Amino acid sequence: MSARIQVVIVGGGTAGWMTAATLAMSFAGRLADxxxxxxxxxxxxxxxxxxxxxxxxxxxxxxxxxxxxIRRTNATFKLGIEFRDWGRIGDSYIHPFGDFGHDxxxxxxxxxxxxxxRGGVDGLPTLEDCSLPIVVARDNRFTPPLEDPRxxxxxxxxxxxxxxxxxxxxxxxxxxxxxxxxxxxxxxAVEQKDDGIGAxxxxxxxxIAGDLFIDCSxxxxxxxxxxxxxxxxxxxxxxxxDAAWAVPTANAGALTPYTRATAREAGWQWRIPLQxxxxxxxxxxTRFTDPEAARAVLIDNLEGEAVAEPRMLRFRTGRRHxxxxxxxxxxxxxxxxxxPLESTSIHLIQLAIGKLIELFPSGGVFDPADAAEFDRAxxxxxxxxxxxxxxxxxxxERDDTPFWRYMRTMTLPSSLTEKIAEFRERxxxxxxxxxxxxxxxxxxxxxxxxxxxxxxxxxxxxTPTATSRDHVARVAAACASAAKAMPxxxxxxxxxxxxx
Amino acid sequence: MSQTVAILGANLCGxxxxxxxxxxxxxxxxxxxxxxxxxxxxxxxxxxxxxAVPPALGGFHxxxxxxxxxxVRATGGSHALGVAFGGWRKDGAAAFLxxxxxGAPLQGIAFHQLAGRLRKDGIHVRLADYAVSAVAAQVGRFxxxxxxAHALHLLVDxxxxxxxxxxxxxxxxxxxxPFADAQIDxxxxxxxxxxxxxxxxxxxxxxxxxxSSARIASRTAPAFEDWSAWLPCDRTYTQTLPATGAxxxxxxxxxxxxxxxxTWPLGGADVRLTCAASGEGTPFRAGRRVxxxxxxxxxxxxxxxxxEPLHPTALTVLLRSLAQLIQLxxxxxxxxxxxxxxNRFTANAMTGARDFVxxxxxxxxxxxAIGDVRSEPVLPDAIEAKRTLFAARGRLPMFDDEPFEEExxxxxxxxxxxxxxxxxxxxxxxxxxxxxxxxxxxxxxxxAQVRALPPYAHAMAELAAA
Numbered sequence: 001m002s003a004r005i006q007v008v009i010v011g012g013g014t015a016g017w018m019t020a021a022t023l024a025m026s027f028a029g030r031l032a033d034x035x036x037x038x039x040x041x042x043x044x045x046x047x048x049x050x051x052x053x054x055x056x057x058x059x060x061x062x063x064x065x066x067x068x069x070i071r072r073t074n075a076t077f078k079l080g081i082e083f084r085d086w087g088r089i090g091d092s093y094i095h096p097f098g099d100f101g102h103d104x105x106x107x108x109x110x111x112x113x114x115x116x117x118r119g120g121v122d123g124l125p126t127l128e129d130c131s132l133p134i135v136v137a138r139d140n141r142f143t144p145p146l147e148d149p150r151x152x153x154x155x156x157x158x159x160x161x162x163x164x165x166x167x168x169x170x171x172x173x174x175x176x177x178x179x180x181x182x183x184x185x186x187x188x189a190v191e192q193k194d195d196g197i198g199a200x201x202x203x204x205x206x207x208i209a210g211d212l213f214i215d216c217s218x219x220x221x222x223x224x225x226x227x228x229x230x231x232x233x234x235x236x237x238x239x240x241x242d243a244a245w246a247v248p249t250a251n252a253g254a255l256t257p258y259t260r261a262t263a264r265e266a267g268w269q270w271r272i273p274l275q276x277x278x279x280x281x282x283x284x285x286t287r288f289t290d291p292e293a294a295r296a297v298l299i300d301n302l303e304g305e306a307v308a309e310p311r312m313l314r315f316r317t318g319r320r321h322x323x324x325x326x327x328x329x330x331x332x333x334x335x336x337x338x339x340p341l342e343s344t345s346i347h348l349i350q351l352a353i354g355k356l357i358e359l360f361p362s363g364g365v366f367d368p369a370d371a372a373e374f375d376r377a378x379x380x381x382x383x384x385x386x387x388x389x390x391x392x393x394x395x396x397e398r399d400d401t402p403f404w405r406y407m408r409t410m411t412l413p414s415s416l417t418e419k420i421a422e423f424r425e426r427x428x429x430x431x432x433x434x435x436x437x438x439x440x441x442x443x444x445x446x447x448x449x450x451x452x453x454x455x456x457x458x459x460x461x462x463t464p465t466a467t468s469r470d471h472v473a474r475v476a477a478a479c480a481s482a483a484k485a486m487p488x489x490x491x492x493x494x495x496x497x498x499x500x
Numbered sequence: 501m502s503q504t505v506a507i508l509g510a511n512l513c514g515x516x517x518x519x520x521x522x523x524x525x526x527x528x529x530x531x532x533x534x535x536x537x538x539x540x541x542x543x544x545x546x547x548x549x550x551x552a553v554p555p556a557l558g559g560f561h562x563x564x565x566x567x568x569x570x571x572v573r574a575t576g577g578s579h580a581l582g583v584a585f586g587g588w589r590k591d592g593a594a595a596f597l598x599x600x601x602x603g604a605p606l607q608g609i610a611f612h613q614l615a616g617r618l619r620k621d622g623i624h625v626r627l628a629d630y631a632v633s634a635v636a637a638q639v640g641r642f643x644x645x646x647x648x649a650h651a652l653h654l655l656v657d658x659x660x661x662x663x664x665x666x667x668x669x670x671x672x673x674x675x676x677x678p679f680a681d682a683q684i685d686x687x688x689x690x691x692x693x694x695x696x697x698x699x700x701x702x703x704x705x706x707x708x709x710x711x712s713s714a715r716i717a718s719r720t721a722p723a724f725e726d727w728s729a730w731l732p733c734d735r736t737y738t739q740t741l742p743a744t745g746a747x748x749x750x751x752x753x754x755x756x757x758x759x760x761x762x763t764w765p766l767g768g769a770d771v772r773l774t775c776a777a778s779g780e781g782t783p784f785r786a787g788r789r790v791x792x793x794x795x796x797x798x799x800x801x802x803x804x805x806x807x808e809p810l811h812p813t814a815l816t817v818l819l820r821s822l823a824q825l826i827q828l829x830x831x832x833x834x835x836x837x838x839x840x841x842x843n844r845f846t847a848n849a850m851t852g853a854r855d856f857v858x859x860x861x862x863x864x865x866x867x868x869a870i871g872d873v874r875s876e877p878v879l880p881d882a883i884e885a886k887r888t889l890f891a892a893r894g895r896l897p898m899f900d901d902e903p904f905e906e907e908x909x910x911x912x913x914x915x916x917x918x919x920x921x922x923x924x925x926x927x928x929x930x931x932x933x934x935x936x937x938x939x940x941x942x943x944x945x946x947x948a949q950v951r952a953l954p955p956y957a958h959a960m961a962e963l964a965a966a
Contacts (some may be wrong), residue, residue: 026929244676367921369888372888
C-alpha cells in the first residue's frame, strides 16, 4: 500500500465540494486524506445553477439517489436552453439535449429538413418539431428518456437546474460522512517549496501542510495565481461580457423544464427555474454599458417578484495557461471562466475532477506527464467550449447596438471561422473525439441563429422534396404524439416530492 | 442525366470503392465505372497475394450481401484471431495482440490498470491470457462464425472478384478498354479520361485507385509527405511455402533484422511477407499525399498513402474514407469545401495509423535492438505524448479520427514490453483480493468459452467440405 496522500482543497463552493466528494468516494480514506478549507465569510459565486446532462453521471458515480437529490437541492429537470432574440430580435429557439430526427440512409436528418424547406416551408414542420426534447420542453412536460434505442423516447437526455448552494451543502454532507475534514478558516498566506506548494497558513495562524493542493478558491485563484503566478489567457476580445447582476425571484407561470437565455442590448439575461424560486441574472459587458443601466435592464425584465437585492459579480473570460502546476491543480473558476450561456461551468469542473482522478498522483509521485496531459485535455475542452459560445454571438443579424455591431464583425478564432464556413456552405458539422458539444448542439445554434446550409448532400438534393417532406412529417408526428403522453414537468416533480 | 464516377484501377482497392459507391449512389443519376489502369497490383501497396481483412469490414460485407463463410471459401482464405509477435521483445517473450477485447474493466478502472496493480505485488500477468481471441488462437480453436472478433486472410485475386461481382450487382460496370490518358485542365480538373480504344469519359469525379503510381493524383496533387524518417522499411518480398496440416488461426510476425516477416497461413500454404529497410524486394515509399482530394480527383488506397502492412489499417482507412466521401458527396467537379473536410479526415486517419506502427517499433526498440541501427529519429509529437503518458501511468491521449482505440494502444504497448511506472490510483482503493477474483472469474469464463470451440482444423474441414 502506498503512503496516503494529504490532499488540501482550498475553497468550498460547488468546485470544492464536488472535488472533495469525488476524492472521498474514489479513495475512501485508503489512499488519501482530504481536507477542505473554506470560510463562511467568503460567499460562493454559485454561478451555474443550470447544468448539462453529464452531471447525472457525476451523481451516479457518487451513488447519489436522484429523487433524494431532487428534493434536497430544490432541483428541476432541464431538457435544453431556450435562446431568445439572438439571431434576430423576436427569434426563439431551443438548444436541446437530444437529436433532431435520425439519420436516413446514413445521412444526417437536418439535411433532409433543409432540403424539404427548399420546396417551401408552408405546412412543413419546423426543425424544432423534429426534436422530441424541444417539443416536450415547449409543452412544459417531462419524463426521463426510455432505454429502448429503437424508441423515439430514447432520443434525448436531460440535466438539472438546482440551487448550487444546496448542492454544495449536499455534497459536503456526503464528503464529510466519508472522512473529508472541513476546516473553517481563511487562507492568509501560501508557503511555497521547490516543486510547488508546501502549506497554507490561515488567518488564525494555523498551518495546513499537504502533498496535493487543489485550488477551488474561485476568481481569487489563491494558489494557481496568487502563489504560483500562472498566467491567464484573456479571451475578452471574443467574449467581452465581464460582469453580471444576479437576483432570485419568486416563481411565476408554468415551471419550465429548460433554462432561458435572452439576448439584451449589451449582453444577455438568464432565467433558471427551481422548485422554490427562479434564478435570474444579466451578464453584460462594461465596455458597452454601465453597471447601473445593466441593473435596470435586469429589474425591468423580471417575471416574478425579486426576493433579494441584486448583487454584482465581475469576471474576465479566459483560461489559465496551465491548470496543473507541480502539486497544485486548479479546478473551477480559478482555472478559467466562460460565461454561463451554455451552463458549462459545472461541467468543466466535472471534467477536471474526472481527469484528476484518472491522473491521481498515487504514492505522492508528481510526474510532469500527468500535469501535461491534464493541461492538454482541459485546454482543448475550454477552447472548444469557447468556440461554441462565440458562435452564439457572431451568428447574428443584430446590429441594433454597438455591442452587437462589435460581436458580429469581430475577428473570430480561426478554428471557429472554418467550422462556420463548412456548415454555411455545405451543412458539415465535424464531430470530434473530445469536447463536450456534439453535432446536434452545433446544429441547434446554427439553425436557431439563421445559418442555413447553402447546399445539402446531392444524394438528398437530387431526390424529390416531397420525399424529404415525408421524412420530416413522420418524425414530427412521432415527436408530437410521444410528447403528449408525458406528464407536466411540475406534476412529475410533485410526484417525486410526494414519494419522500 | 447520369453523371459518371470513374474509378481508375480494376483492382481490390478500385472494386471495393466501386462496390461501396454503387451500393449508395442511385443508379439513375450516377454510373460507377471502373477502368483498368493497366497494372496488376491491388491498389493497396501490392505487398502480397494475401491480404488481412480486419473485423471492421464485417459490416461492409454484410451490407453488400457477402456472407463471411462463403467469402472465406470463395477466396481460399483463413481466419486470424490476432497477431503473434515473435522476437520483438528483449526478454524474448512472445507477444499476442488480439482483434477482440482484452479483459474487462472493474468499477470503471481499465483492465490493464488493474493488471498494473497486481504486477506491483509481483503477480505475473499476461494480458493476452484474458482475451478470448488470444486464448483460442493459442490452442488452435475456432468455429466458423463464432462470435469472436477476428480478421480474415484472403487471397487478393479471388477477393477482388467477389467485390467486383458485388459492385456489378449494384450497377457498377467496367470499361472494355484500359486507361490511356487523362486531360487535366489548368486548374487541376480532370476533364476527360481517354481509353485505349479511343473512348472518352467525362467524369464528375475520378477515384484514383491506381496504387503508388497514382497515375492521375500524382498530376493533380503531386505534393507528398515522406515518412521514411520514421518508417525506414522500403522494400518487401513474398514467398509462398507449402504447409501441411491445419493452419493456426492467427498471423505470425517475427522481427527480422531491421524489419519483420509476416506469415499468413492459408490451407495448404503459408504466405510470407518480408518487410525490410534494405536488400532485395520491391521498393515502396512510406508517406501520404498531402491532398488526397484535389479538384475532382480523389486518391484512395496506396495512391493516397502507404504504410508498411504491419497492421491491416489500409482497408480500415479505405472504408472510412469511402464513408466520408458519401457524407461529403459533391454536386460538381469543383468542391473545395468538401475536399478540405475530406482531407482533414484522411490526414488524421492515416497519420493515426502510421503512428501506431511507428510507436510499436519504437516501443520494441526500447526493449530490444529491433529496427534500424541509425540514430533514433525524433518521434512525432502525438506519439511522444502517447508513449510518455503510457510509460508514466498507462493512459493515452487520443486524437480526432484515429483508427485505433485507447485499448488497442494500451494492449500494443503492453505487448511490446513497455510497463507503466504507475497505474490508476483507483485500483489501490480496491482490495487486492477483489481484483484477483475479477481476473480469475474472467479467465474462467474465457476458458469455458474456448473449451466449447472445436479445433480450427474442424472449421477448415467444414469449409472445404461444403
